[in-house]
Amino acid sequence: MIRNKPYLLLIVGFALLTIFCFLANSEPTIVCNIYDSYYVLNVKYSMLFYAYLFGSASLLYLFLDSFxxxxxxxxxxxxxxxxIIMMLFFFCIGYLSNELPAQEKGIDYLLDTPNYSIYYLIITLILICLQILFIINIFVSVIKKMKTPHTFK
Structure with missing residues (x-):
């Protein structure tokens, strides 16, 4: 079943992320530093965003499959x-960047902290490329369907 309809994995991902979102603590954050701007993302809300992203992608796959x-x-x-792999990397990097509680992070930790922002940037660019590839796949398939002659039986 999954071999013929791999988008079912996105539905499973949607369900798992939605459940984890409601079970997650709202305190953990993902801090992303790009040049002089700091972006602080709440893990709970980012999981909810990606759950909606997975859900909408799976609905789009179901819509295309029905037609x-x-x-x-x-x-x-x-x-x-x-x-799915990029989302796992995204949350694993978020966990690694918050590995110590806030009160234990001293000046030595801040000086030796690896810059996780480049990893977030790479993952985001890969995700954008995957979505563009998905859109190109849709356009190519629709054009192929329009070029084939329709036979009515």
Missing amino acids: KINLSRMVIWFHVLGT
Whole structure:
């Protein structure tokens, strides 16, 4: 079943992220420093955002499947697995950047802290490229469907 419909993994991801979002503590944050700007993301709300992203992508896949628009299976697998793996990396890096409680982070820790912002940037760029690949796959499949002659039986 999953071999023919890999977007079901996105539905499972949607369900898991939604459940984890309601079980998560609202204190943990992900801090991203880009040049002189600091972005602080609440882990609970970022999980909810990605749950909605997974849910909307799976609904789009279901919509395309119901209209019999045949997407490239290899590109679908690449998109689904790439998105799930990048999300896991995103939250693992968020966990690593908050590995010590706030009161234990002294000046020595701040001086030796690795810059996780570049990792966030790379993951975000990969996710954007995967979404663009998904959109290209949709356009190519729709154009192929429009070029094929329709036979009515």
